[in-house]
Amino acid sequence: MSTSIPQVLVHSDTPATDAKLAVAAEEKTVSSQESVPVDELQVGSKAKPKQLKITASNGWQVLAKVSATGSRKKRVKREDSGSPALANGGNASGMYTQPTKRAGTRGKLAVLLSLPVDILFEVFGHLAPLDLLRLSRTNKAFRRELLHKSATSLWKESFVKAYRDGAPPCPEDLSLVFWANLLYEPHCHNCLAPGVRSIEWVLRIRLCVKCAKLLLVSEKKFRPWVELDRTVKECLSFEKRERGGTGFCLKKDRDDAFEAIKREPENTAQRDKMKSVVREREEHAKVCREWAERLLEARETELSILRAERQTFIEEHLCALGYEEEFSFLEEVINRPGRNLLMPPIGELKRFYEHEEVKVAKPITERIWNNRVKAIMVSYMEEVKAYRLANDRKTLLNARRNEAASAWTKWLRMESQMKRYPPSAFLPTVQDFVDDASVQSLINAADDVEVFTFETFKPVLDSYHTTIETWQKNQSRKLFDLVDSNTIWALGVWKDHRAWGPPPWDKLDWMEAAVLTFKCTERGGSVHDTVQIIDDPTAPWSRSHYGNKPPTMAGGYDGHAPPTEEEHEPMWFPEFLHHGCCKLRHRTVDEMQNPLYNEYAIVNRLRIDRLSRLTLRRDKWSGAERLVFDDKASDVVKKILKASGLSVKTKVGELDKIDPKLVCLKCTYGGKCDGERRVTVRTWRNSVKHALSVHWGSSSVQFERISDEDAKEARRLETTEYFRRYQKEPRPLVRRFRCLLCRDSRHEEQGLPMAGLIRHIETVHALHSSDVTQPEAEGTIYTKEALGVAPMQPLAVQMVPKAGYPPTVNESESTYY
Template sequence: MSPTSNTSELDPDASIPLTSQKTQETIQETPSTQVSNTETNSEADTGSQRLKITASNGLTALKKLVVTEPKKKRVKRDKSFGQGSNEVSGSSVKPIKRTGSHGKLAMLPSLPLDILFEIFGHLSPADILHLSRTTKSFRRVLLNKSAISVWKAAFGNLQEDEAPTPCPEELSLPVWANLLFSPHCHSCSASNIRSIEWTLRMRLCGKCTKAQSIPQKKFKKEVKLDIILLRCLPFQRRVKDGKTNTYCLKSHKEAFIKELDNLVGDRNKFIADRTSEMKARAEHAEVCEAWSDRLAEERESALEDIRDERRYFITERLYELGYAPELKFLDDVHFTKRDLVAPLDYDLEMLTDLEEVRVAKPITERIWNGRVKDKVVDFMEIVKYFREINDRKLLMQRRREEVAKAWPVWLAGQAQRYPPGYFLPTVRDIAEHPILKAQIEKDGEAALSQPDILGVLDTMHDAIEAWRKEKSALLSSLVPEGSRADLIGDLNPAENLEWMERAMAVFNCNKRLEEYPAGPSIVYNPDKPHEEYLTYRQGQPARSYGEPTCMWFPTYLHHPSSRLAYPDWWEARYHVNEFFKVEGMPIEGIEGAPGNEKLRRAKWNCDQLVFDEKASGLVKRILEACGMPVTATVKELDAADPRLVCLKCTHGKKCDGERRVSVLTWRKAVKHALKSHWGSNTSRFERISDSDAQKARELEAAEYRTRHGGDPPKVGDAKTPHLRCLLCRDGRHEPMKPLSFIEMRFHFVRHHRASLKELDDPQPGSLLTTTEVWDKPPTQPILIQMVPKKGRPTTKQ
């Protein structure tokens, strides 16, 4: 026999091989251990026995071995000895090393059942359920039929709303408690399964549901067995992501079919009983679902209250730490969208999204100072960084707004120097000019006052002239070489802007809206021949709709595609640059066109302008027919107001006072040749006599009276739109179309109340309104036909 230590311990989880005398372990006396004869004999007797452990006597054998284990003498420790030395009868021994110890309640199952049941009767069903899963002894005791009183007492301890209904008759109390209080999958034992399939009376995870269920749609109503199964099987309805799915379990189907096949009695009665049973189960499931939903709502409400208290606590601490501006900034970023100059919501998460804030746990000062404060403060420092950037941009934005407000005021005071239609920078160009940009971006938090801005603008006359010459050179680069000799000649576009006023300077808008970003386009509306509208038709240039959009001076300089643009997406979302907003723009409402509130003033550009070489050539031939030089301006040609005949339509035959032909204005003649003759180089025109031209004007007025029942609009009539406001030129409230006198009064009441008296009784030298229209071509008369005679050129070429 091999020697062993002075103590022996029994592992309750290990098997005890006691099949032969040779395999027994004995305790051999050693020099350092004194064992009495009684203990030795006891061990010898134990070793000589043959024990057979079975399921029925395992606990008894364990108790016997524990009781017969030799008692250890109590050792008195001497402080003078080193650690690990004990004094027993004046000798030193080594300390006993324990590999394990029994719990204090390890002998609890050995108590009498009546005492155990009395103790367990004060617990809840969930406690008893958990207790039954601790050891096999508790499981045998608590899941025995004799413990039914314990379960009943436990369920009797529940409050009114802690269980949906009493336990169904077909379920035992332990099974009912397991269904109510054990959040695990009944198939794979997955944890944290909150939803209960009340009709199936079990909990299933998503994976097991998918693997073990059969959708209701798989059962066909024309198959007799499926009809029976639909009536006799429990079907669970689940709503997920807005979709309803009804299913049963494969095991229920197989068990029912097997039971139906082995049925001996009345089949119809069996099916009827099962149908009524399923109906009762469905009604019971509805009650349980209502209880479960109410319980979930109460739980969520309680958790939300805890979250609210936690958020309020953290917010109060942040206010105390001086983060009030950052909290307001976060509110603006995620909710109000006010006072924002940049789209920062993609860089900042919400305060409530932080793990330290959104967790549903109560918070105290100790928790706040321990681990929450540092993380939340770090986040607020990041918010502070972005807030300071935004505040700086917001300050510059407000300064630009003051510049935008001062610019129309300055222009109104400079009306003599810069008359209506004068080619000037836009308000966006002025706000971003280096001179004013330096004032806008200067350090400090002081706002710009209007007198200061007006003083700076008074020093910018040379800068404005330099800007005009720069844009003139840029615009002249669009003129092809074949037309430069006639249009520009020896002029230097960078020094002389007279070439832009010539009638041969014809431009078109070749705007395509899919080329974002860019401005809108103006097209001719055949239903309203006296007006042109903004269009939002996509995919084709504007001139493909109706008449060509030929533009002469000064219309092409003030065309919307040169001065207006769609806002950036963040400007539209955050309502930034509202002072550059355009109001009163007539827009053709087709195919869901966006409203005019989505247009902003832009820096002047000629990106969408193209020189119309064909139209320029037609104007040259019209000037030849009128006996005017190629350098004639638009103003001179409008003053002559000739009436022309297209010789291509008459097949080259000239006016002889016998042939009836269409009489055109010079602008209509250009558009007619472009539309009807594709701008052919062979198009020629003939000017009719002055007397016939006067007669043509009278016929045009008569035709207007015939069609519209009144005289043509005249400048000066109270209801005729012919006035433009000079106090808000290039400002936010500038009317984008001519106004009548009545409309102008309403405009002054709304935006210039102080100047209303001057409008009624204008003072000498005051310039409030003008009849000049610089951004739209003159209204063209209605086309008429007559028998004209050939006229003579007014001047020699």
């Protein structure tokens, strides 16, 4: 496998040859067709000189003569002492002397060329192999001496220190010059491209990406089913350019091996020798790779030290300028992201160690700091300071919001408020309270305001009853607008209220009508996982239930399969008011990364689906946005009320109390109860879901209510239906309770059995178990009401009822259908 070695490449220009110098001189000479007077070559001659032609043969002589005699002086007229001639370098005689060009001085090291060879070798013996290699490329003289066989001892001496430092030994079949070039010169051995740091140790060559594609061949090109290819492959060295990847060899080595084996196919000694060479190369390459890895680690360590020293230097100088608090802020970002950071600078503000001026592995001095780095880093720290101040403000506001939420929950736990607002009361959420304008005016006060407590918000809470009434009317109006006009007229109210009367949404009792059904637009809500099922013995099991196991009496199904998209989940009063999707939502990514942001709104024990217990937070009540009026379910309820002889204004509680048992006439093809026909009898809630899911809410669905005597028998059969179907007794019903002390807090539970409630009261609220068992505890500490869930429905039964229940509804009320 090729290894990358950290090196710095230095280019040395190859000197031009004498032939090239001669050509260049000829190109710079005057054209052979031009004549030059001789007197211009001899300074001070008055006679007219003989003109000579300058050719390639005498050009050097003329040039040498001109250089020896100096340049010609040009006579100029002198005006006065202030003339430009004197100002421009003229002398007193008025002659203008043109400056002469002096010959360049020889370099201080030029004397090295005249030293004896033994002295040079004594000096060069202290150089490293890379220095010798670059020195040999300085000029022809050094190249001739250093690459001669007589310089072998010099190269060996230069490698002594390299071997002591751990450099791999030079193979016997390579020269020390080639080995130094392979180890230390990072350039392509084919095209001389610089910056090639990877070495093909087995192949003993450096290749750039372009040349590697041209000169290397993959081992996959050797056909395993061809004997010659298999033989050649065993005699070649392959370099795996990636760990565990495909091996590559040189095309030239492949061609030579093919030619040698084809020429002497029976020469097994030759093949054995080639195989032994391959083994030796692989063993030597392993040593070379280990050396390269050590060299790379040492280089990384050196760079890390440089970065650390540079970072320390910059940090100390910035702290001296007064940015200690900004560094503490950055430390919070690095070590504890999200815990004390409410404005994460993700994607906006770089970490200190990620800044270009900090992470660069270069030494820094006071001069570099003052000239360039200081201005850049001060600008960066000012940005950090702006983020810190904004974060401090956010943290302060967040603490005030948490205190406001705590005041709201404490206010709801007061005995006077529990009497006024029982568990079933339709109230704003804690988020509604925090976002209220009167509360926000306190939260957004200046930073120097004293610490907020319950007493800070008590004046607002004492006058909050009017705000609650106004909020209830506003939400009631929004729900009222969702109901279709036919249902509103059937209820005896007007879509647009009259000017002389109060609007119908001023009170909440209009929502209690059984014909008012809503459904949630968000799938997977908490109400969708409850025992509101289609129970049809004639349907397939997977269609009849939500799972592959029978239902339990504990409030759920063992199969834990959610309803399908076509399942209908109608909700009645008060379920849609306390529906989980209307009060909870999933936290955003930023909120998940910052657990302290609005900590009061996070809930860990409530859910709106099976996988969202740890990703939810409280939200403003959004029933008008999450709910839609279920007109099909409402039409089915109207038909059930008509068949039951009840008014269209019948409320949900009244209908549950009457508990009419119904038969679907569409399933019996219009056949009514006659004392001979076996039919399926359901409750009114299951009848609505049956009509929606089995008959798709068809307008042709009709129902018949069985007689009170048959209904009594149906209720008896419901208690034994589970055993009849599954030949076992159902699990006992476990009643669940809700803690009122946690209402609208982050510790609120979904529903607990009595043992779990007692444990919750003791651990969370520090109360004794005897406080829960007191008679007055119900309604003050806990409640049995399941507000967001419909009552559990019994299984449908099959029986042979007598004649149906005759409708007795008034004709005036029946006209509303």
